[in-house]
Amino acid sequence: MKSSNKHEKIIRAAVKVFAKKGFFSARISDIAKAAKVADGTIYLYFNNKFDILISVFDEEIGKFIAQTKKLVDQEENPQRKIEIFALKHLSMAKENKSLAEIIQMELRQSHKLIKEYRKTIFSEYVDIISAIIRQGQTKGIFRKDVKPGIAKRAFFGALDEMTRLWVLSPKPPYDIEDTAKQISNMFLQGINAN
Amino acid sequence: MKSSNKHEKIIRAAVKVFAKKGFFSARISDIAKAAKVADGTIYLYFNNKFDILISVFDEEIGKFIAQTKKLVDQEENPQRKIEIFALKHLSMAKENKSLAEIIQMELRQSHKLIKEYRKTIFSEYVDIISAIIRQGQTKGIFRKDVKPGIAKRAFFGALDEMTRLWVLSPKPPYDIEDTAKQISNMFLQGINAN
DNA sequence: TGCCGCTAAATGAATAACCATTCAGGCACA
DNA sequence: TGTGCCTGAATGGTTATTCATTTAGCGGCA
The missing domain is CATH 1.10.357.10 (Tetracycline Repressor, domain 2)
Incomplete structure (x- = not known):
């Protein structure tokens, strides 16, 4: 599994979650769940929540x-x-x-x-x-x-x-x-x- | 001192603080400080942060x-x-x-x-x-x-x-x-x- | 006028919940 | 067995909200 694959999966999930809840109300764990990865995995691909946005x-x-x-x-x-x-x-x-x-x-x-x-x-x-x-x-x-x-x-x-x-x-x-x-x-x- | 006075003071302070920081980043204590009242006082006039908005x-x-x-x-x-x-x-x-x-x-x-x-x-x-x-x-x-x-x-x-x-x-x-x-x-x- | 007692308003420190971020370990593949 | 990726529970910082306590204002009474 390519790492770029996961990067993209997270971005796509984030688009959905941010759209639904807004940036501040969206939880990292929401994005993780939507992307089907662990919370921590997100931090392998992004520095922080803001960086995702x-x-x-x-x-x-x-x-x-x-x-x-x-x-x-x-x-x-x-x-x-x-x-x-x-x-x-x-x-x-x-x-x-x-x-x-x-x-x-x-x-x-x-x-x-x-x-x-x-x-x-x-x-x-x-x-x-x-x-x-x-x-x-x-x-x-x-x-x-x-x-x-x-x-x-x-x-x-x-x-x-x-x-x-x-x-x-x-x-x-x-x-x-x-x-x-x-x-x-x-x-x-x-x-x-x- | 009329209570309506304080309600208004808080609203005015909130307008400024929300404008500067945005709703989510604005702290109740910021609004309280700007309105020159105690944090707790705000809850005598409003149910919660959202209610202020x-x-x-x-x-x-x-x-x-x-x-x-x-x-x-x-x-x-x-x-x-x-x-x-x-x-x-x-x-x-x-x-x-x-x-x-x-x-x-x-x-x-x-x-x-x-x-x-x-x-x-x-x-x-x-x-x-x-x-x-x-x-x-x-x-x-x-x-x-x-x-x-x-x-x-x-x-x-x-x-x-x-x-x-x-x-x-x-x-x-x-x-x-x-x-x-x-x-x-x-x-x-x-x-x-x- | 000066004093007392009462009520409502105001205070701000303590609480409690939330959630971004970390990290010690697990898994799979070579 | 070693390497690299991934996991998710634990941590720690932040802050909305609560509430025990203080303060201020007011009316009645001597």
Whole structure:
């Protein structure tokens, strides 16, 4: 049995347990049980509880951001790029509900390290949006008086709030694709140059 | 010395301590020290630590929602209503940073009670927006194909994400009124009927 | 006014529970 | 038998909550 195997098993278990209980209420023994290893084994692969959380962020969220970038890069048209981003974001929330839940909850903690972490990793993600906006402004498709720094947050915030709905509800109250279309549509009309 | 005085002192101290450390890392003795009372005194006014958090929500957030409703009701024009809502929301974050911080963090916890709580109190708040949208649709000002349930979340999410920026940054990176105007402007153009 | 006794409020040290982390030993395979 | 991985009970530190004791305020009485 490869050690990497166990590392992964623990990460996967942690995603589930953190999502269900939140970081502080989750016990190491919960994670151990879910991963089917002994409590002590966890400390062979991670330094401490916090380190598990950080690893979840790094490995799972990092993967997702890379995917999104790649998808967006494959498209030329800024408007289509926006639509793709929205759809990818919401699909993630649907397909990986536990991870979405952790992003929702834990990345907003006041813990210093998490705050720093959030700034770094999320800037990278949200800046995908502002890059698209600037590109569209250069091409004359988007209004020039819209500040990319504000617009990117507005768009991300809208998607994030929809995600919250998914996370809180047992069943998706709206269709993912409809929602992505509606949100990006509204946003595109909002920043559309006449 | 009135007992209500002490209740309030504790609540105010709790807002500060929770904002700084987060609910789980905040110690009762921290709150007691900040409120200048003995640890035990807190239990004369609250059942337990969680009860303090809930009271913070009830009393402080409740106050704020009532204010917002009143402001919005005083205006007739749906577009102006939207602008007023945005400005009020962002002003709150600026003027009461600690409270905004707690809303950002704690209302997203996975704790069952908090989840329930969030649903109830936030529906009330966000439904102010959907009511405005419906009103505008009836008047023919807003697009009819926009779903109020989605649009309200998009707008709220945009504001909430800007709030997060305030909360995370030591100094507001954008001017409140500019931001409120930019966000509501973008949103209004986005849902504008032609 | 000054004193006494009573009640409610406040105190903070002691308790008790919880749980992250450690580590002495066990197991399996070469 | 030696090596490396794994185990899970024991440890120790932390902190919410309790409660025996103190303090403050008040009314009645001489």
